[in-house]
Amino acid sequence: MKNVISKVLPIFAAAVIIIASLPTVSADGGEYLIDGAGLFTESQAETIRSAIESAISASSVDIIVVTTTGTDGLDDYDYLENIYGAGGYSSDFAMLLIVYDAEYDEGTWYVMYDGYAAEAITDYEFENISEVIEDYLWDYDFYHAALSFADCVESAVVDARAGNTHGYLYYHSGTVKLLCALAAAAIVAVIAFIIVSVKKSRNGGRGTSGNVNGNGWN
Numbered sequence: 054m055k056n057v058i059s060k061v062l063p064i065f066a067a068a069v070i071i072i073a074s075l076p077t078v079s080a081d082g083g084e085y086l087i088d089g090a091g092l093f094t095e096s097q098a099e100t101i102r103s104a105i106e107s108a109i110s111a112s113s114v115d116i117i118v119v120t121t122t123g124t125d126g127l128d129d130y131d132y133l134e135n136i137y138g139a140g141g142y143s144s145d146f147a148m149l150l151i152v153y154d155a156e157y158d159e160g161t162w163y164v165m166y167d168g169y170a171a172e173a174i175t176d177y178e179f180e181n182i183s184e185v186i187e188d189y190l191w192d193y194d195f196y197h198a199a200l201s202f203a204d205c206v207e208s209a210v211v212d213a214r215a216g217n218t219h220g221y222l223y224y225h226s227g228t229v230k231l232l233c234a235l236a237a238a239a240i241v242a243v244i245a246f247i248i249v250s251v252k253k254s255r256n257g258g259r260g261t262s263g264n265v266n267g268n269g270w271n
Contacts, residue, residue, distance in 0.1 A: 089120055090122045090153050091120075093120075104203050115143040116146070122153065129163035145168030146170060148166065173210040185202075186201065
């Protein structure tokens, strides 16, 4: 019995070590936040992870936020491809990469997505996501950039599953309303001009009254 235990125990221990070393990146709560650049406090990181997991649960799309100080000579796409390939994420995913080097105060960002996320995120959805991210990153607000990314992806995917894909009118409703108001005002002005012109033309054919004497018109 002791011999059996002595043989099984090392195998069991090795199995435990291997399992423990595997990356936990499944939809059950994996590494959806990889803060290699150290941009977030512990409290912020916890809030971001919670927001991402909530967004994943609602959308059934893996959402991953990655920060780093450099991409090891790779372009942004290849850098994210390597992380995606090593992570074992779902084929339906959206990834945000923030590259920021505080020493040189230089940074960039990149978004990659595929599967259903690629169907849900229309050109105008991506335009909206880009504007939101850039607004926050311009102020070095990495925390809200990450939160907003998760929220935007969730909204796009959830709405798409409900049959509502967002186009230009959705994200530019204010501009469209303004243009419609200006167009309506222009139409009213044209109609008013036409009415006034018609009245003037009619009055011009009637002549005016007056008195006449031997010296001409008074």
